[in-house]
Amino acid sequence: MHDPHETPIRHGLDRRVFLQSASLLGAGVALSESLLQGQEVPAPLELSNTGPDKIPRKPFGNTKEKVSVIGLGGYSLGDAPSLNEAIAIVQEAIDAGVNFFDNAWEYHDGKSEEWMGKALKGWRDKVFLMTKVCTHGRDKNVGLRQLEESLQRLQTDHLDLWQIHECVYDNDPERHFAKGGVIEALDEAKQAGKVRYVGFTGHKNPAIHLKMLSYNYPFDSVQMPLNAFDASYRSFQKHVLPEASKRGIAALGMKSLGGNGQPITQGVVTVEEALRYAMSLPVATTISGIDSLAVLRQNLAIARGFKPMSTEEMDALQKRCAQAAGDGHLELYKSTMKYDGDTGREQHSLPSHKELPL
Amino acid sequence: MADHENGAEAIPQRPIGRTGIKVSALGLGGHHLGDLKTVEEAIRLVHEGIDAGITFFDNCWEYWNGRAEDWLGRALKGRRDKVVLMTKVCTHGRGADVALKMLEESLRRLQTDHLDVWQIHGVCFDNEPELAYAKGGVLEALDKAKQQGKVRFVGFTGHKDPSIHLDMIRRGYPFDTVQMPLNCLDATFRSFEKQVLPELNQRGIAPLGMKSIGGSAPAVKAGLVKAEEMLRYAMSLPVATTIAGMDSFHVLRQNVRIARGFTPMTAEQMQALRDRCAEAAGDGRYEFYKLSLRYDNPQARLSHGLPLDVTQKEVQEMLFKEAGGP
Numbered sequence: 001m002h003d004p005h006e007t008p009i010r011h012g013l014d015r016r017v018f019l020q021s022a023s024l025l026g027a028g029v030a031l032s033e034s035l036l037q038g039q040e041v042p043a044p045l046e047l048s049n050t051g052p053d054k055i056p057r058k059p060f061g062n063t064k065e066k067v068s069v070i071g072l073g074g075y076s077l078g079d080a081p082s083l084n085e086a087i088a089i090v091q092e093a094i095d096a097g098v099n100f101f102d103n104a105w106e107y108h109d110g111k112s113e114e115w116m117g118k119a120l121k122g123w124r125d126k127v128f129l130m131t132k133v134c135t136h137g138r139d140k141n142v143g144l145r146q147l148e149e150s151l152q153r154l155q156t157d158h159l160d161l162w163q164i165h166e167c168v169y170d171n172d173p174e175r176h177f178a179k180g181g182v183i184e185a186l187d188e189a190k191q192a193g194k195v196r197y198v199g200f201t202g203h204k205n206p207a208i209h210l211k212m213l214s215y216n217y218p219f220d221s222v223q224m225p226l227n228a229f230d231a232s233y234r235s236f237q238k239h240v241l242p243e244a245s246k247r248g249i250a251a252l253g254m255k256s257l258g259g260n261g262q263p264i265t266q267g268v269v270t271v272e273e274a275l276r277y278a279m280s281l282p283v284a285t286t287i288s289g290i291d292s293l294a295v296l297r298q299n300l301a302i303a304r305g306f307k308p309m310s311t312e313e314m315d316a317l318q319k320r321c322a323q324a325a326g327d328g329h330l331e332l333y334k335s336t337m338k339y340d341g342d343t344g345r346e347q348h349s350l351p352s353h354k355e356l357p358l
Numbered sequence: 359m360a361d362h363e364n365g366a367e368a369i370p371q372r373p374i375g376r377t378g379i380k381v382s383a384l385g386l387g388g389h390h391l392g393d394l395k396t397v398e399e400a401i402r403l404v405h406e407g408i409d410a411g412i413t414f415f416d417n418c419w420e421y422w423n424g425r426a427e428d429w430l431g432r433a434l435k436g437r438r439d440k441v442v443l444m445t446k447v448c449t450h451g452r453g454a455d456v457a458l459k460m461l462e463e464s465l466r467r468l469q470t471d472h473l474d475v476w477q478i479h480g481v482c483f484d485n486e487p488e489l490a491y492a493k494g495g496v497l498e499a500l501d502k503a504k505q506q507g508k509v510r511f512v513g514f515t516g517h518k519d520p521s522i523h524l525d526m527i528r529r530g531y532p533f534d535t536v537q538m539p540l541n542c543l544d545a546t547f548r549s550f551e552k553q554v555l556p557e558l559n560q561r562g563i564a565p566l567g568m569k570s571i572g573g574s575a576p577a578v579k580a581g582l583v584k585a586e587e588m589l590r591y592a593m594s595l596p597v598a599t600t601i602a603g604m605d606s607f608h609v610l611r612q613n614v615r616i617a618r619g620f621t622p623m624t625a626e627q628m629q630a631l632r633d634r635c636a637e638a639a640g641d642g643r644y645e646f647y648k649l650s651l652r653y654d655n656p657q658a659r660l661s662h663g664l665p666l667d668v669t670q671k672e673v674q675e676m677l678f679k680e681a682g683g684p
Contacts, residue, residue: 327483338665350643
């Protein structure tokens with residue numbers, strides 16, 4: 001039986017991952033590419049539900065679940081102009097074959113979950129519903145209270161996936177795995193049948209993800225930024241994706257357009273190239289921020305009848321982006337504090353977004 | 359460290375690596391000099407510093423759009439030979455030609471024909487070592503300036519990540535100095551003390567400490583440590599000097615008082631201080647320069663395509679100037 005309080009037993013693979021993460025955290029990440037050279041990208045996952053008009057599905061880790069290659073992001077849903085448009089987005093996405101729905105307890109102070117809950121009324125069983133818990137180091141009781149709120153807002157009695165949100169500070173793994181920490185909330189929620197699968201997310205640094213994985217907790221999923229720029233800068237693709245794949249943990253991609261589409265507006269890549277690259281990686285799904293029907297339709301057009309890029313195409317795109325990507329200005333979630341939420345900053349006694357925007 | 363050989367009341371002098379020159383264990387930071395209200399005040403402060411035994415003077419081409427160099431230059435008139443003068447070049451990934459133009463501007467503002475130390479400023483982005491070592495990169499400017507006798511020794515600085523420093527060092531250029539944040543918080547978060555300091559001393563490169571109180575002293579404001587403890591900790595490390603920002607006579611005198619006849623902390627005292635800070639320091643909350651862009655200058659951001667933000671003093675000053683301010 002797994003005991004989250006036990007000092008993790010590190011042997012074989014786990015020991016290697018631990019050493020990697022220790023060296024990454026120890027040496028910082030800039031050198032990680034040369035120190036570790038990264039690992040090969042594993043083979044793409046098998047697609048089902050294929051056909052010219054269909055959104056293909058991929059296996060969710062080692063489980064029997066199948067999720068759509070594109071997932072609907074909850075943060076941007078809360079940016080939609082109205083509840084009615086949010087409902088229209090969700091329902092059109094489901095009709096098109098999207099079944100993976102993302103959210104987080106802290107998005108727009110609960111509005112994202114509320115709107116998604118309203119939109120999913122009567123459709124709950126058609127989707128694989130995920131939301132995230134935002135303890136940011138606080139204890140399991142905070143986590144379990146947030147779970148009740150999430151369930152209530154999402155108008156459901158269970159989540160398909162519940163993830164620890166935003167592991168972005170170097171000491172987050174220690175806090176999460178501390179006695180009485182959020183990992184215990186994950187265990188209790190599973191036992192109570194309120195969540196089926198569990199995972200964690202973060203946008204900052206592959207070393208922090210590897211440290212989370214080094215505890216050998218049976219995570220079902222791990223969410224991370226994956227795109228053509230990441231490959232050349234503090235790369236999750238090179239350092240985390242191979243570990244997740246080896247362990248049968250479902251990798252969930254996010255930030256396929258670099259967070260706020262800068263690489264698109266700067267002319268480095270097109271939306272189609274960026275999204276296709278992300279979806280071609282061995283990830284269960286690519287969670288995409290969609291705040292209007294226009295963006296939904298644009299992304300659905302790319303996902304319909306999707307066929308993965310060849311290795312050569314992916315390499316070529318990665319190389320084309322490499323020079324621009326090298327200093328992190330296309331990935332502000334890694335290189336600045338812009339994407340670090342206020343709830344997390346507060347728990348780490350850091351100034352708010354307003355006081356320290358970047 | 360033989361800090362006492364200069365007498366109990368003097369500020370100790372320490373060797374700068376293998377250069378053969380010695381500097382005061384306390385250095386005067388150029389950025390905060392530009393914080394003073396008038397040039398006259400800055401001149402008086404520099405003179406009092408020199409009289410007290412400070413010989414190491416820090417500056418940088420981009421501080422206050424040149425004002426910090428300009429003021430220091432005026433203050434050093436007639437006293438240039440009493441100090442070891444350092445300034446920094448701000449290519450931020452750009453090449454040797456940009457650097458050499460900046461050198462001429464720095465020399466003119468500082469009213470001198472040579473610098474004792476010239477350092478590449480703010481090596482804070484993962485790809486900067488690669489850019490520095492590329493053909494036509496800033497390192498070629500360092501070579502040329504040395505050949506021309508315009509600079510005696512060269513180095514680089516940065517406040518972001520030890521791994522970037524190690525990358526710069528291990529690519530092999532013969533730097534004389536390397537500047538970095540060193541304080542009792544750093545010891546438990548992306549630590550320059552643990553990762554870079556030993557390597558420098560092994561290679562005979564002079565370590566120059568900065569951010570002894572963590573920049574704007576958030577840990578002091580939070581009541582975790584005292585400023586004096588922090589400065590004493592930094593000065594107790596095996597560094598050539600600790601560059602401290604002194605924006606008032608009060609701070610100058612307080613720092614001089616600590617530096618005179620300085621006795622380093624014992625290993626036990628240092629460990630106790632590290633232990634006291636460890637938990638709170640572990641997420642970087644007191645070292646914004648490692649965690650955020652707060653300490654990355656507008657010049658650095660612009661050359662790396664990163665956004666500016668108006669909470670930064672320099673950006674406010676730039677905007678103020680654009681809007682027709684003095």
